Amino acid sequence: MQDGPPAGTPLVLFNEIEPGIAILTLNRPQARNALSRALIDELTTRVESLSRNDAIAAIIVAAEGKVFSSGHDLKEITSHRRDSDGGRAFFTRLMEQCASLMRSVVDHDKPVIAEVQGIASAAGCQLVSSCDLAVASETASFCTPGVNIGLFCSTPMVALSRNVARKHAMGMLLTGDVIAADEALRIGLVNRVVPAADLLAEARTLAAQLAASAPIAMRYIINAVNKGLEMPFAEACQYEATLFGLVASTEDMREGTAAFLEKRKAAFKGK
16 A cells, blocks of 8 residues: 555645635545655645735645544654664654744644544644644544654644643653543643534634634734743733734724624724
8 A cells, every 4th residue: 555645646735715714635644644754844835835825814734534644654764764873863854844844833824723533643633733723523533652652752742732731741641542532622632522524614614714803813813822822921911912002003903893883794904
């Protein structure tokens, strides 16, 4: 069995549905959507290009097949153990490349939603954790099982520990246990869990809601939350006050306030 789609087939499919919504779909179902270096490169390029696309207001990250992502490509990793340094340089480059992808998702100025239909393991779980929101099927599951093969989920650890409480992160990292979708919802790893048949519609409904919102406000919310969590409390409050001043001076804010008072739907323009 081959480890990916036929030669020439994109590793990441791009589809634009309703106005303002882009879907990026991992397309290595035969390899359980393992994050090879080529797939990571392609996904990073897609994510970064959408930041420059003013027609897109929300992004969904989905996957072909039964698995969301099994994490890094262990066959690719194993093949580099024959390198002269035992693969150390390759492993470092891979982790840096993966970290760059996750930063591009976290730092994106548009909301990114993970649509999780199956297991999200290791770096696959990291990708879910890095997205702003996550909708999961009842059949989805999550794990960071590096400890079971003598590793630790280094880069997944960073995103996971910033999404869930320390004890929950430690539990997943130290045991490698698989947790079900309802447990992922309970600990805050995902936002919504729905029947498998409703997953596509639920993710798209959420994306449509975001796409209809004020784009500048959403951009500053994402920025304020992510940057604010890295700052001392007083500094975060000052930073968010500065951002509020910027948002309050926009045309969108004036339009939103007027629409609220006039009991009509706002027509945001991103200005």
